Amino acid sequence: MTQAIRQESDDSRLLAVIVHSAFYVLLAASLLRWLIKHSDTRSTPLIVVLSVLIAVLYAVSELRRSGRLVWFSLLVLTWSVLVVLAPSFAWCAVPLVYTGLRILSERVAVILVVVLTGLVVFSEVRIAGWLDPNLVLAPPAVAAVTTALFVGMRRQAERQSALIDDLVRTRRELAATERREGTLAERQRLAMEIHDTLAQGLSSQRMLLQAADLVWDSDPQLAHTHLRSAAAIAERDLTEARRFVHDLAPADLAAGxxxxxxxxxxxxxxxxxxxxxxxxxxxxxxxxxxxxxxxxxxxxxxxxxxxxxxxxxxxxxxxxxxxxxxxxxxxxxxxxxxxxxxxxxxxxxxxxxxxxxxxxxxxxxxxxxxxxxxxxxxxxxxxxxxxxxxxxxxxx
The missing domain is CATH 3.30.565.10 (Histidine kinase-like ATPase, C-terminal domain)
Structure with a gap:
């Protein structure tokens, strides 16, 4: 289970690296395309500044955990201004969609996808006009498929996470139950061992000591015999006690x-x-x-x-x-x-x-x-x- 969680974390990290790299490649390609075709326009310095600002905001929104939504909102707003000025930056919307789906709630993320898709369609129409239906219909279709896949994967990941939590909790409960059962079994073992060895020996010693007390004055030799027998039983019981504490064979079965x-x-x-x-x-x-x-x-x-x-x-x-x-x-x-x-x-x-x-x-x-x-x-x-x-x- 731990290996599966680690593998899932590694896969997510690899996907994030690919998306981040794709964003900067698309941003650089869009800026390069603008400089090649529109280097002599008055808005070029502003486009360059906004591109650099977007690159910084994207890095900050990914690296900082505190205030992340604020930084991401500034990133989307800056990109929106840039795509209105330079429609060629519309392709940067794909990594932004991924980031929004990843960090926002499902409803807010869907609204963001609709807004970003609308801006992409608007920028494409400004360049080619309404004569190409592919430019009007393709971005919404791609956005819909991407959103559906990502939302489905996130829901599945949430269900898997809940299942893993249940399995971990069940494993802990099972381990606790096994420990309790082991403790009860050990108590039962000790109770049976004490009853069959020490309790029996103590009962025999009591009888021998009572018998010795009865004949102590009339037959001292017999009384001493009872005492020696009681001492022998006590010595044997001490050996038995040491053996069952260490879970060894009874003394009578020891040494073959x-x-x-x-x-x-x-x-x-x-x-x-x-x-x-x-x-x-x-x-x-x-x-x-x-x-x-x-x-x-x-x-x-x-x-x-x-x-x-x-x-x-x-x-x-x-x-x-x-x-x-x-x-x-x-x-x-x-x-x-x-x-x-x-x-x-x-x-x-x-x-x-x-x-x-x-x-x-x-x-x-x-x-x-x-x-x-x-x-x-x-x-x-x-x-x-x-x-x-x-x-x-x-x-x-």
Whole structure:
């Protein structure tokens, strides 16, 4: 767009140079013709003075932006006097018509063209008389065509200018919208990362610290064990915080760790005396894109956080199943369960648990389903389609 505007400016500048050059060539030719044929007349000095004055006025009217209409009016008035005295200067009207159409309003410019054309016809008739209809009809016809073309081009240029302004404004609005969407997406990413890592770790630390406080006097060794576990969780959460701030892979997947190994380590960490977390791997997962592995691990972390906070389960099983066209993650617990139909609306507005899990799976083009009933536990299933050609499913 910028290149088109620059090209249009260059074309206008070139046209102006051609018109200005044509004016001075016509002025010089008219003066030379007068000197050759009428050098001995008494009005010759006046013709020369008026020609020089017109040349100066034309240059001033083009160079000065302040008072330009005044200078142009003096130029037209001087030319009118000159063409009455010397009809051969009538050809200078063509550049004057161009300048008038360029700097005046459309209505005033048309009136100026009519006046200048009338003076041209008058000067031609003075020289050749009324016997040549071409001298009477040709100037108005040429002036009409020229005016129509110029007015049409100016209107088209105005429409193009308005269109360019609309496009520029639309581009700015689109850029602002993209920035807002990017900001919201980054906020959502941070919210999900905080929920699946720091919030979960803080919840575990709170439980361990509460347990340590309960047995601090009766079993100091067990209390210290809880404290050491809380410190280990805090250290791991600090590593996770640094990694998601820099948008890196989870710590369990860093240094070439696989998704099955990360899920197994997660199950071992989450298991307590009252809550057993198991991990089963069915099939042999092939190489997965880093984003898929990271998202499935975060889904498992978020699901376990929900189970620990709401389900009251004693056993939770993580199952990773590799199929030909998809990879499926199941988290099943034996907790209190709930009715998905009656709790769907409230679940969407309660924290970042299930909404964050659904958002992660949806970003990968997958599906997330929840099967539960009061008293029968809950099964959360996240299925991610795989590109059998080895590509990233996120790019499809």
């Amino acid at each position: 760790g696989s998704l099955p190994a990360a899920l197994t380590a997660l199950a071992d960490r989450e298991s307590t005396d009252t809550w057993t977390v198991r991990c089963h791997i069915e099939g042999t997962p092939g190489p997965l894109p880093q984003r898929v592995e990271a998202s499935l691990l975060r889904v498992a972390q978020g699901a376990l956080a929900n189970v620990r906070e709401h389900a009251g389960a004693t056993v939770t099983t993580i199952t990773l199943t590799s199929l030909d066209d998809q990879i499926v993650l199941d988290i099943a617990d034996d907790g209190v369960g709930f009715d998905p139909a009656t709790n769907a609306a409230s679940a969407e507005h309660r924290g970042h648990g299930l909404p964050a899990i659904r958002a992660r799976v949806r970003q990968l083009g997958g599906t997330c389903t929840i099967e539960s009933a009061p008293g029968d536990g809950t099964v959360l299933t996240a299925a991610i389609p795989l590109d059998t050609t080895g590509g990233d499913p996120c790019a499809r």
